[in-house]
Amino acid sequence: MRIAHVAPLYERVPPRLYGGTERVVSHLVEEQVRRGWDVTLFASGDSRTGASLVAPVPRALRLDVGAVDQLAPHVVELSQVFDRAGDFDLVHCHVDYLAFPFSRLVATPTVHTLHGRLDLPHTRAVLGHFDDVPLVSISDAQRRPVQDIALTWAGTVHHGLPLDAYPVGAGRGGYLAFLGRISPEKRPDLAIRAARRAGLPLRIAAKVDAVDRAYFEEEIEPLLADPLVEYLGEIGDAEKPAFLGEAAALLFPIDWPEPFGLVMIEALACGTPVIARRCGSVPEVISPGRTGFIADTVDDLTQAIRRLDRIDRAACRREAEVRFSVTRMADGYESVYERLEAGAELA
Amino acid sequence: MRIAHVAPLYERVPPRLYGGTERVVSHLVEEQVRRGWDVTLFASGDSRTGASLVAPVPRALRLDVGAVDQLAPHVVELSQVFDRAGDFDLVHCHVDYLAFPFSRLVATPTVHTLHGRLDLPHTRAVLGHFDDVPLVSISDAQRRPVQDIALTWAGTVHHGLPLDAYPVGAGRGGYLAFLGRISPEKRPDLAIRAARRAGLPLRIAAKVDAVDRAYFEEEIEPLLADPLVEYLGEIGDAEKPAFLGEAAALLFPIDWPEPFGLVMIEALACGTPVIARRCGSVPEVISPGRTGFIADTVDDLTQAIRRLDRIDRAACRREAEVRFSVTRMADGYESVYERLEAGAELA
Numbered sequence: 049m050r051i052a053h054v055a056p057l058y059e060r061v062p063p064r065l066y067g068g069t070e071r072v073v074s075h076l077v078e079e080q081v082r083r084g085w086d087v088t089l090f091a092s093g094d095s096r097t098g099a100s101l102v103a104p105v106p107r108a109l110r111l112d113v114g115a116v117d118q119l120a121p122h123v124v125e126l127s128q129v130f131d132r133a134g135d136f137d138l139v140h141c142h143v144d145y146l147a148f149p150f151s152r153l154v155a156t157p158t159v160h161t162l163h164g165r166l167d168l169p170h171t172r173a174v175l176g177h178f179d180d181v182p183l184v185s186i187s188d189a190q191r192r193p194v195q196d197i198a199l200t201w202a203g204t205v206h207h208g209l210p211l212d213a214y215p216v217g218a219g220r221g222g223y224l225a226f227l228g229r230i231s232p233e234k235r236p237d238l239a240i241r242a243a244r245r246a247g248l249p250l251r252i253a254a255k256v257d258a259v260d261r262a263y264f265e266e267e268i269e270p271l272l273a274d275p276l277v278e279y280l281g282e283i284g285d286a287e288k289p290a291f292l293g294e295a296a297a298l299l300f301p302i303d304w305p306e307p308f309g310l311v312m313i314e315a316l317a318c319g320t321p322v323i324a325r326r327c328g329s330v331p332e333v334i335s336p337g338r339t340g341f342i343a344d345t346v347d348d349l350t351q352a353i354r355r356l357d358r359i360d361r362a363a364c365r366r367e368a369e370v371r372f373s374v375t376r377m378a379d380g381y382e383s384v385y386e387r388l389e390a391g392a393e394l395a
Numbered sequence: 396m397r398i399a400h401v402a403p404l405y406e407r408v409p410p411r412l413y414g415g416t417e418r419v420v421s422h423l424v425e426e427q428v429r430r431g432w433d434v435t436l437f438a439s440g441d442s443r444t445g446a447s448l449v450a451p452v453p454r455a456l457r458l459d460v461g462a463v464d465q466l467a468p469h470v471v472e473l474s475q476v477f478d479r480a481g482d483f484d485l486v487h488c489h490v491d492y493l494a495f496p497f498s499r500l501v502a503t504p505t506v507h508t509l510h511g512r513l514d515l516p517h518t519r520a521v522l523g524h525f526d527d528v529p530l531v532s533i534s535d536a537q538r539r540p541v542q543d544i545a546l547t548w549a550g551t552v553h554h555g556l557p558l559d560a561y562p563v564g565a566g567r568g569g570y571l572a573f574l575g576r577i578s579p580e581k582r583p584d585l586a587i588r589a590a591r592r593a594g595l596p597l598r599i600a601a602k603v604d605a606v607d608r609a610y611f612e613e614e615i616e617p618l619l620a621d622p623l624v625e626y627l628g629e630i631g632d633a634e635k636p637a638f639l640g641e642a643a644a645l646l647f648p649i650d651w652p653e654p655f656g657l658v659m660i661e662a663l664a665c666g667t668p669v670i671a672r673r674c675g676s677v678p679e680v681i682s683p684g685r686t687g688f689i690a691d692t693v694d695d696l697t698q699a700i701r702r703l704d705r706i707d708r709a710a711c712r713r714e715a716e717v718r719f720s721v722t723r724m725a726d727g728y729e730s731v732y733e734r735l736e737a738g739a740e741l742a
Contacts, residue, residue: 117517124524127496149474153500170464177471
């Protein structure tokens, strides 16, 4: 099986720090390499992979201060892929609608995993135009905003992790964890309020994008004065397992239709339960009372924190092993590829 | 000859107000329709054309407040064009590098007029990757920043105007004109300073983009207090000929590598000389002492204003008729198309 993966160029594969899509691409690519497939990865030149790397740019765009135009490198990347589409049995794209037109112009079967939200106005128009292009959703919930459009869904494949890289922690650090990005739709303010009310320390490991700088300074920084709250900045892969594994729970009080929420399964893999709000994929990922709690208000979140002793950390890890391993994700994509190739042969 | 034109979707074709690229596309399309060609125009749905219109969006994006993502409609547009490339003898794109990859994936000859500046860092990388894609420059000067890269230039075609729409004015309004966009690289401040020093009124007809709002408020608005300076806001096509034709001269003291500068030939067509700084295409368009002056400092610009009586307005109009008519532009593109089709037949 000769397969090309087309990754976004914003972060290297895998990312050094934050970066969900590029991390998932890395997990999938390395598992396919392990299975002996002939994998070509199109990604930034600082990526680390066992696949053949083709690099449209030497460095990931987010860390390259000279990269003013972020679209042009992606256009070059798509040309590099589709000029030689015949070299591959299948092309697997992770760059959103930008690659859709090429699906129709080459004979090689092409599939697109949608990593983003689908509830924005332009998304409906663009998906509607490409209703014959094979798509993979990363949760069933992700499809909901466009469920009235007849699209060509090739499947839902939940993200999966290489579980060896996420050792189970004891959860004895005596703190709650918030991990990811400081932005209004992630509701770090709710996490802080619930932790304070429960009287437990909260450790925040998160990046602040330029677009969220004002929100951070006006809404969140004043809340950091509380001695219960500690802001660590952005952390790397090496620190993440200990950060998650020693936490009593991950707080994930989001306020947007999260298409998957990779950090939830990272927490489960480390044996750490998740307390989340009922948005997007959350009910698909978390089983209330078994691997965490789903709560809405600060009151509910606080109640959930107080009931954490009812959760068995071993059950959280087991859930990750059964439902969210990289093996299971790669099997899921293998089924998708088989259906696409069968379809291409029929056509 | 079945030809497809691919216009940007930011403005309708032709634009209601500001908008160089969409205006030039309109001029070329209508002249080709007049010549009896089978022309299909891909453009926003509010466009006015004698060609067959295919509209990826109902309204131009700049005036559509709901249009948050401006890339997605262009991706749909490119798909609409290239899915049916076989319906055309030639595809003529005006949407910059976004359409480059498709040139290699379809059998129909495809040519790209570059309407923007080529001196930005990302431009070199993206052009270098597409060195076999046929390009048209809108001035020889436009190519200068990339002259060390071996690209496939199919020609330079200067813009042209339907001269009937630009009647010659008497130039008796007793004012100088500034027309276009308020932004640092257009140097409206220099225009104001030179007009004040020459003691002549300056009328400014220009839009202010959101990105230039702070520049306008901080640098330009304070200068508008002078009774010699009048700010008219953005004007439409109907007002333009009188605005230009009654002016003593157009001031065009730019500070960037202007790839063409449509307003210069609009002024010439109205019989109005142009006083411009030596940037980009200016020396290709203006003949000093005959159709205007090229000047650098406020002193030089002021001197030029004082020598305007040496310019024969009829000579300005003649220059537009000989070098900058839509007939001449359409002839220029016809030569380009013939060479491309001959090349495609040889290949």
